[in-house]
Amino acid sequence: MEYRVLPHGGEKISVIGLGSASIHNADAAEVERTYDAAIDAGVNHFDFIPSESAPFEAMGRVLGRHRERVRIQVHIGALYGSGAYGWTTEAAPAIAEFERRLATIGTDYADFGFIHCIDEDADLDRVMNGGIWDYAQARHVDGTIRHLAFSTHNPHIARRLLATGAFDLAMFSLNPMYDYTDESEYGRGEASDRMALLQEFERAGVGVSVMKPFAGGQLLDAAQSPFSRALTRTQCIQYALDRPGVLTVLPGVRGEADLRELLSYLDATPEERDYSVLADMAPQSREARCVYCNHCQPCPAGIQIGLVNKYYDLALVGDELAAEHYRNLEHHAGECIGCGHCDSRCPFGVAQSERMGIIADHFGL
Ligand code: SF4
Ligand code: SF4
Numbered sequence: 001m002e003y004r005v006l007p008h009g010g011e012k013i014s015v016i017g018l019g020s021a022s023i024h025n026a027d028a029a030e031v032e033r034t035y036d037a038a039i040d041a042g043v044n045h046f047d048f049i050p051s052e053s054a055p056f057e058a059m060g061r062v063l064g065r066h067r068e069r070v071r072i073q074v075h076i077g078a079l080y081g082s083g084a085y086g087w088t089t090e091a092a093p094a095i096a097e098f099e100r101r102l103a104t105i106g107t108d109y110a111d112f113g114f115i116h117c118i119d120e121d122a123d124l125d126r127v128m129n130g131g132i133w134d135y136a137q138a139r140h141v142d143g144t145i146r147h148l149a150f151s152t153h154n155p156h157i158a159r160r161l162l163a164t165g166a167f168d169l170a171m172f173s174l175n176p177m178y179d180y181t182d183e184s185e186y187g188r189g190e191a192s193d194r195m196a197l198l199q200e201f202e203r204a205g206v207g208v209s210v211m212k213p214f215a216g217g218q219l220l221d222a223a224q225s226p227f228s229r230a231l232t233r234t235q236c237i238q239y240a241l242d243r244p245g246v247l248t249v250l251p252g253v254r255g256e257a258d259l260r261e262l263l264s265y266l267d268a269t270p271e272e273r274d275y276s277v278l279a280d281m282a283p284q285s286r287e288a289r290c291v292y293c294n295h296c297q298p299c300p301a302g303i304q305i306g307l308v309n310k311y312y313d314l315a316l317v318g319d320e321l322a323a324e325h326y327r328n329l330e331h332h333a334g335e336c337i338g339c340g341h342c343d344s345r346c347p348f349g350v351a352q353s354e355r356m357g358i359i360a361d362h363f364g365l
Contacts, residue, residue, distance in 0.1 A: 001042025001266065004247040007205035008168040009147060011071065011111075013247045016237070016262055017045035019211060020059070022252035024052040031058035034256045039066050041263050045209065045248050047073040047171070048105065049116075053080035060105035067107060073149065073171065073209065074101055076132055077116030087116070089123050091131025102144075112169050113145030115161065119154045124161070137166070151211065155197040162204055169207045171250075174198075174240050176275070177215040180282035181226045196317070201245035203319040208245040213237060227281035233261060234268045235275040242292045242306060244314060270297070279347035288349035296342035296352060302331040305342055305352060312359045326363050334360035 003012040076098045079086035118124045139145040151171035179191045218224040240249045276295035292306035314322035336356035
């Protein structure tokens with residue numbers, strides 16, 4: 001497993017986590033087998049918000065065996081009164097459900113307590129002023145919630161929540177379809193604005209856990225994809241993990257077979273992880289822009305081209321840690337020998353060798 005570090009807190013989070021929206025398709029024994037297998041493989045980050053309440057007891061049994069090894073996202077605002085997932089901004093039922101949920105899964109704390117799925121200003125106003133926000137802050141103070149977090153599909157709402165300075169993690173919908181098309185209400189905002197938001201997350205030290213990395217499966221099926229070509233799970237995971245601020249990707253699984261497919265990402269070759277095919281699929285901005293895909297590797301000077309570009313872009317928007325991250329790299333832009341390999345390989349039309357000179361000048365290295 002590969003791990004990334006939560007900026008506020010320092011916990012190590014597995015790059016592959018698990019969502020739970022599809023796990024109700026498995027019976028209780030398979031739910032347990034799936035989660036046990038995931039934890040054995042090093043997965044340590046789980047979103048506990050299934051589409052139905054049925055899997056909670058099995059999930060709780062797994063948690064009982066592994067509580068210290070895993071971190072869970074628990075949402076304030078999800079309801080399961082009827083057995084199926086529901087949603088509310090009313091404080092009393094949201095709080096009652098949150099507390100019932102912790103009791104059902106047999107724990108007295110949520111590693112991440114979520115302001116749940118807010119996409120509209122009026123809903124956010126109700127959450128912030130109607131009791132849910134006060135409750136979440138109080139539970140954070142008493143340790144029931146270790147980290148405050150939120151989930152949204154809307155960059156504008158994310159920015160309002162970021163402005164509070166109170167959050168350590170955000171769950172955000174992220175995939176190439178949401179970035180490059182307006183085919184879904186879950187992917188609001190232009191690609192450039194969504195990228196700017198991810199840079200703002202990184203600058204604020206707010207980690208991102210990714211929901212809908214496959215656009216609900218649409219990206220995996222040429223017939224359903226707006227690009228008319230299928231991407232693989234591995235390509236979608238790599239795309240999400242290459243965006244600024246992203247710590248972990250949380251796809252849903254229906255059972256152990258789906259889990260095994262996800263985990264194959266860890267053994268995938270650089271070629272299998274390469275998603276530069278997007279250059280032919282997605283409309284690009286007129287300005288050629290590095291998307292950190294690393295299709296132009298290997299660099300004979302050993303420069304990690306995608307990472308160098310990511311830190312440079314973050315530095316330009318005021319991320320104070322970006323320069324330090326850049327300095328910690330083994331090879332820097334100043335070592336570019338101008339061979340032009342990256343220029344000839346880049347499907348996005350980036351004049352990378354020229355850009356290396358600009359980056360070297362910026363960082364003085
Ligand atoms: S220069 Fe092009 S190929 Fe290289 S990482 Fe950037 S977008 Fe990808
Ligand atoms: S031009 Fe520079 S950055 Fe690009 S592959 Fe050659 S040495 Fe590496």
